[in-house]
Every structure is written in structure tokens, then in C-alpha cells.
Amino acid sequence: MKNNTNDLFEFHCVGEGAVILYARSGDISEKNSVCRAFTQSAFNQQRPNWLYDVVPSYDSVMLHFDGMNVDQHDVFQWLSSLKIKTDISTDINRLTLPICYSLDSENDLADIAKRTQLSKDEVVGLHSSSCYQVYAVGFAPGFAYMGFVPEQLAVPRKNTPRVSVPKGAVAIADAQTAIYPASSPGGWNIVGYCPLNLVTPEYKKVSPFDVGQQVGFEVIDANEYKKREGMPWYEANS
Amino acid sequence: MKPIVKLDNTGLLSLLVNSGNRGFQHQGITVAGPMDEQAFSCANLLLGNELCAQSFTLEGIGEITLTALQDTYIAVTGPNVSVYVNGNEVLAWASLFVAKNSEITIKPNKNGQLGQRYYFAIEGGFGVTDNTLMGIKPLQKGQSLLSTNTSKNTSKQDVEEVSLPSPDYSLNKPLRVIVGYQGNSMSGAVLAQFFNQTYQVSPNSNRMGYRLEGKPLSLPSTSLYSEGLDKGAIQIPPNGQPIVMLADRQTLGGYPKIGAVAAVDIPRLVQALPGEKLHFSPIDVYQARNLMRLQKQKMNRLITESQV
Numbered sequence: 001m002k003n004n005t006n007d008l009f010e011f012h013c014v015g016e017g018a019v020i021l022y023a024r025s026g027d028i029s030e031k032n033s034v035c036r037a038f039t040q041s042a043f044n045q046q047r048p049n050w051l052y053d054v055v056p057s058y059d060s061v062m063l064h065f066d067g068m069n070v071d072q073h074d075v076f077q078w079l080s081s082l083k084i085k086t087d088i089s090t091d092i093n094r095l096t097l098p099i100c101y102s103l104d105s106e107n108d109l110a111d112i113a114k115r116t117q118l119s120k121d122e123v124v125g126l127h128s129s130s131c132y133q134v135y136a137v138g139f140a141p142g143f144a145y146m147g148f149v150p151e152q153l154a155v156p157r158k159n160t161p162r163v164s165v166p167k168g169a170v171a172i173a174d175a176q177t178a179i180y181p182a183s184s185p186g187g188w189n190i191v192g193y194c195p196l197n198l199v200t201p202e203y204k205k206v207s208p209f210d211v212g213q214q215v216g217f218e219v220i221d222a223n224e225y226k227k228r229e230g231m232p233w234y235e236a237n238s
Numbered sequence: 239m240k241p242i243v244k245l246d247n248t249g250l251l252s253l254l255v256n257s258g259n260r261g262f263q264h265q266g267i268t269v270a271g272p273m274d275e276q277a278f279s280c281a282n283l284l285l286g287n288e289l290c291a292q293s294f295t296l297e298g299i300g301e302i303t304l305t306a307l308q309d310t311y312i313a314v315t316g317p318n319v320s321v322y323v324n325g326n327e328v329l330a331w332a333s334l335f336v337a338k339n340s341e342i343t344i345k346p347n348k349n350g351q352l353g354q355r356y357y358f359a360i361e362g363g364f365g366v367t368d369n370t371l372m373g374i375k376p377l378q379k380g381q382s383l384l385s386t387n388t389s390k391n392t393s394k395q396d397v398e399e400v401s402l403p404s405p406d407y408s409l410n411k412p413l414r415v416i417v418g419y420q421g422n423s424m425s426g427a428v429l430a431q432f433f434n435q436t437y438q439v440s441p442n443s444n445r446m447g448y449r450l451e452g453k454p455l456s457l458p459s460t461s462l463y464s465e466g467l468d469k470g471a472i473q474i475p476p477n478g479q480p481i482v483m484l485a486d487r488q489t490l491g492g493y494p495k496i497g498a499v500a501a502v503d504i505p506r507l508v509q510a511l512p513g514e515k516l517h518f519s520p521i522d523v524y525q526a527r528n529l530m531r532l533q534k535q536k537m538n539r540l541i542t543e544s545q546v
Contacts, residue, residue: 014418015498016527018468028463039264053263055466057490062466064263067501067527068534136464138490141266141372145464201371206265 003086005079008034009061017052017067019075023059031059032135034086036212041084048078056211057136058145095208097179098236099128099170099217100225101192106166108158108189115155124219126150127170127191132177134213142181142199142207146215149177161187168193170217181207195220195228196236208233239365241307242385243342245377249300250352252377254364255485257289259371263489267371269469272297273445273485273508274355275501276533277315280402281359283541284313284333293363293386296377298356301345306336307382311361311397317407317509318350332401353511361397362387373486400544402537409510412519413503415472416526419495420462428455432496433518437480441512445486447473448507450516454478457494464492470499484508500526502533 005011009021021038023031035056042054053064065075101109101124113120132146139145148154154175162185165171169180171188180186181198199207209215220228228236245252255278258271272278272295282289296302306312311333314321319330322343328334336342344356365386377383421429432455440449455478467473471483473493482499483491499507500521510516521529 012418012422013416013523014495015416015468015470016501016523016530018466018498020419020466052260053269055263055489057465058463060463060465062263062468064260064269064466064468068531071527072523136490137264138266138464139488143266199372201369206262206267206371209265211264 003084005038005082005084008038008084008086011072011076011079013072014062015067017065019063019065019072021061021063021079028058028135029133032133033212035059035061036210037086038082038084039211041082045082050074051078055138057138093210094214094216096216096218097194097196097208097233098220098224098228099192099194100220100222101128103193103222103225105193107169107191108171109191112153112155112172112189112191116152118152123153123191126153127172127177128217128219132215134209134211134215135176136211137207137209140180140182140184141201142209144178144207144209144215146177148175151175155189157187158189161185165190166193168195170194193225195225196231196233198233200232200234203232203234205234239367239384239386241382242310242360242364242387243307243383244305245302245379245381245383246305246341247301247303248377248379249298249302249344251300252296252298252302253374254294254366254370254377254383255297255374256291256294256370258485259291262371263466266489268373268486268489270370270374271485272357274316274357274505276405276505276537277317277355277357279534280331280537281313281315281357282363283537284315284331284400284402285311285359285361285397287359287361287363292365294366295363296358296383298344298358299353301343302356302358303344304342304358306338306340306342308385309338310336310385312336312342313359314344314356315402315404316356317354317404318347319354319356320345320347320350329401331404333397333399335397335399351511354509360385398545400541402540402544405505407506407509409506409514409516412517413507414500414521414526414529415497415518416500416523417497417520418523419465419471419497421496424457424494424496428457429496431455432480433520436515436517439510439512439514439516440479443512445484447484447487448482448510450480450482452479455480460494462492462494464490467491467495468498470501470504472496472498482507500529502526502529
């Protein structure tokens with residue numbers, strides 16, 4: 001099995017203090033797993049103090065480093081010594097999040113049903129029964145891009161984005177789904193709401209999501225939603 | 239932590255910034271930090287402050303007034319800035335002692351323009367009590383700012399009063415760009431157009447990014463997976479008008495990027511005001527890094543010379 005960075009990634013220098021690695025082969029899910037494996041290996045091993053950030057995304061990993069004191073050759077040298085464990089099990093951190101599809105808050109279920117020619121129940125059934133992978137965490141703190149929703153559900157973003165998507169909204173844009181960890185402007189189509197607090201700067205881990213992680217949804221009713229509203233994710237999943 | 243200054247007037251916007259949040263970008267948390275790293279670093283260098291996540295400096299726009307609640311040392315930096323202590327003009331880009339109850343005013347000088355960013359540092363740095371990972375709230379009029387100095391009382395001999403010349407903020411010379419990301423595969427015609435035309439800073443520019451206006455670049459439409467963004471990265475959205483990603487940028491971006499503005503030239507960009515004109519020239523990453531290191535060495539040398 002290939003386990004050194006040279007075999008797995010192409011390197012590009014993109015700034016005085018930034019190098020980006022692109023996964024070389026496989027489909028997007030495989031590339032994402034390689035990015036996840038690299039990130040875990042980098043985080044698990046003794047990290048040099050010049051390495052500020054390791055930011056995985058769909059098919060790439062960005063390294064932010066102290067360009068004042070090291071250059072890309074130092075980074076490449078460190079990378080070539082890094083052994084990447086590619087056989088990590090994806091089940092270890094499987095996350096299950098409660099979602100309420102029947103909350104009396106604004107949503108696009110009727111619109112999605114119309115656009116996809118499915119019933120509302122079918123939309124909910126398809127969305128909630130799929131297993132997703134976290135492909136990237138970004139846009140906002142704790143915002144996880146998860147994929148992929150069943151093909152029939154892949155509806156494009158709304159023509160006019162909402163000025164404010166409520167906190168906890170679970171939404172679809174094309175083949176991706178995500179939960180808005182805080183209220184923000186956005187053009188994704190809302191299907192439901194997650195009651196948990198997904199951004200926890202006071203806790204050792206700021207959000208539950210890691211790139212490459214598997215995520216499933218548990219359907220809850222409005223009463224259960226009220227009960228769990230505002231609960232930090234780490235208490236709900238412990 | 240004890241109150242060290244009271245903010246009597248916040249100007250147009252006053253924030254407390256640290257040197258940046260490192261190690262949280264994979265959770266979607268932005269680096270933040272100062273817009274003009276050079277002015278920020280110099281203000282702290284003048285006071286012998288360490289640059290770290292726990293030490294904060296005021297980043298402000300407009301006319302800012304403060305009252306010293308204790309004896310302390312201050313330093314103010316920024317382009318074309320004037321500093322007054324109890325109505326008397328004092329040196330900017332210098333460390334100086336201010337006595338308790340002094341009134342400090344920071345404002346544009348006769349060449350200055352409203353909208354440029356000033357840095358106000360105190361000996362030891364400001365401290366904060368709330369978690370700032372989720373973003374910094376604008377400071378409020380009347381708010382007291384805290385000192386990280388817990389024990390000792392400042393006396394007039396603690397810090398050597400030193401000064402630095404203000405760097406050149408002129409936009410006459412091009413901003414240098416390290417071509418990278420998707421820039422390596424863009425057509426020669428697109429790159430030539432980008433490097434030959436004059437851009438104007440859009441009013442729709444802020445700590446997240448600076449939008450530029452010029453003749454739109456026409457890129458073939460390609461779908462791209464979102465990927466990491468470094469400070470200075472130049473995104474080209476479908477309208478063909480570049481956005482330079484800055485301190486409060488999102489951690490990932492999905493538009494093609496032509497490259498990144500060299501760190502050494504970012505201060506000139508972020509101190510430019512809407513409507514100002516600028517242009518770009520290419521530079522390779524080695525040269526860009528050398529210029530950045532030379533700039534830092536020069537500042538250190540000037541401080542040492544100023545102490546003699």
C-alpha cells in the first residue's frame with residue numbers, strides 16, 4: 001500500500017507560507033479518504049512548531065506554515081518523512097445527529113417535493129436514511145459539507161438566497177447537505193432542523209465534524225427537538 | 239487583568255486583534271488577526287511585546303480617543319497617522335510613556351485619509367476575558383480595555399523610547415503576486431490581462447476580502463472543489479472581478495484563484511481606500527519570501543539603531 005506523501009499527493013507552493021497537496025488518484029470519495037488519512041497522520045505525529053494549520057477539503061490538504069523561518073523545501077522534507085496510515089477505519093468516529101423534519105419553522109420541503117416530483121415524506125425518507133461523508137469543514141465554524149444526497153434529491157441552490165438561514169437548519173445544495181451551525185445568509189434548501197449546539201469554542205473540540213467522517217441522521221419529532229434544543233453535541237453523543 | 243485605558247471614542251470601527259488564531263482552520267475557524275501585519279508588528283516591536291494569540295492590539299479606523307487609566311507605554315502605527323497626548327502632538331511609529339489620566343487622540347494627519355487602519359498597542363498587550371475564536375465584537379464607546387500586565391506598575395524607565403520610520407504605503411508601484419493555485423493553468427491571455435490592467439478598490443471591501451473592479455477576466459467555466467485559502471489569495475468569481483482574501487476570510491473557497499498577493503505588499507493593499515487604483519506584477523515565491531524576511535530584518539535593525 002502506498003503510504004508516503006509523494007505517491008499520494010501532488011504538491012503546489014501557493015504562498016510564502018502555504019503549500020497545497022492534491023490527492024493524485026481515485027474518485028472523489030477515495031481522494032477525500034486519502035486527505036483524511038494524511039490529516040490524521042499529521043495531527044497524530046509530533047507536529048513541528050512551524051506548522052500552523054492543516055486544512056483538508058474534498059480532494060486537497062492545505063498546509064499553512066511559518067514562511068518567515070522555513071521554506072517549502074523544509075516542508076517537503078518533513079512531508080517525505082511522514083508515514084501515512086491509509087487503512088484507518090471510517091467507523092470509529094461515526095456520528096449520528098438527531099434531525100426534526102416536522103418542526104414548525106421555515107423550510108423548503110414543499111418546494112423540493114415540487115421540484116423533484118416526490119412527496120414530502122419521500123423527500124424526508126430519502127434524506128434521513130442515507131449515510132453521508134464529511135468532505136470539508138469550512139465556510140463558517142463547524143459548517144460541514146456532507147455528501148452525497150440521493151440523486152433524486154439533488155436540487156440546486158435557491159435563486160434568491162435567504163438573508164438569514166436559522167441556526168440548526170439542515171439543508172441541501174445540489175448533491176451536498178449541511179447543517180447551519182449558526183444563523184447566516186445562505187441559499188441552500190432547508191429540509192429540517194438539528195436541535196444540538198454544533199459549535200463549542202469552550203470545549204476541547206470546537207465542532208463534532210472531521211473530514212472523512214461518516215454521519216447518519218436520526219429522525220426525531222418536535223417534542224424530542226424541544227427537549228434536546230441547545231444541548232452541546234458532545235453531551236448528546238457521549 | 240486590570241483596566242488600563244478607557245475608550246472614549248471608537249472612531250468608525252475599533253477592534254481588538256491578536257496575531258491570529260492558529261490551529262483551528264480545519265474546524266472552519268478563521269485566522270483573523272490584523273489586516274496590516276506590518277503596522278501591527280511594528281507597534282508591538284516598539285514596545286518589546288511578544289506576538290501571540292493572548293496579546294491583543296487595538297485596530298481602529300477614524301478618530302479614536304482614549305484615556306490612560308494607569309501609567310503605561312503606548313505605540314501607534316498606521317499610514318499618515320497623528321497622535322496627540324493631552325492636546326500635544328507626539329510621535330507615531332514610536333514608543334512613549336503616558337501618565338495616568340492622559341487623554342490620547344489618534345486621527346489622520348493632513349495627508350491621511352479617513353478609512354485607513356491604525357494600531358494602538360500598550361506595553362504587554364491588551365488582554366481579553368471572553369473566547370475570541372468565534373470572532374471579535376466591535377469595541378463600544380466607554381469600554382475599558384484590560385492590561386495583561388498583572389503585577390508590576392509601569393515606571394518611566396521600563397521601556398526605551400524608540401521610533402521607526404513609517405513604511406511606504408504608496409500604490410504607485412505594483413502589488414506583487416505569486417502565481418499559484420489554478421493560476422498555473424490559466425491562459426496567457428488571462429494572465430496578461432490581469433497583470434496589465436489597472437484595478438480600482440470596490441467600496442464593498444472589508445476584513446474578509448477586498449473586491450477589485452476592472453475589465454472582467456473571462457475564465458472558462460470549470461467546477462472546482464472548495465480548497466484552503468491563504469491570506470492574499472486572489473479568487474476570480476464568475477463575474478471576472480478579483481477578490482483578495484484577507485484576515486477574516488473563510489477557511490475554504492471554491493472559486494478559481496490566480497495566485498496570492500505577496501505578504502510584503504498586503505499592507506499597501508489593506509490600507510487602500512475604495513476608489514483607489516492599483517496594479518499587479520508577478521513575483522516568484524523565493525523572491526517574495528526574501529522580501530518578507532528583509533522587511534522584518536530592516537525593522538529589527540532600525541529599532542536597534544534607534545536605541546543607541
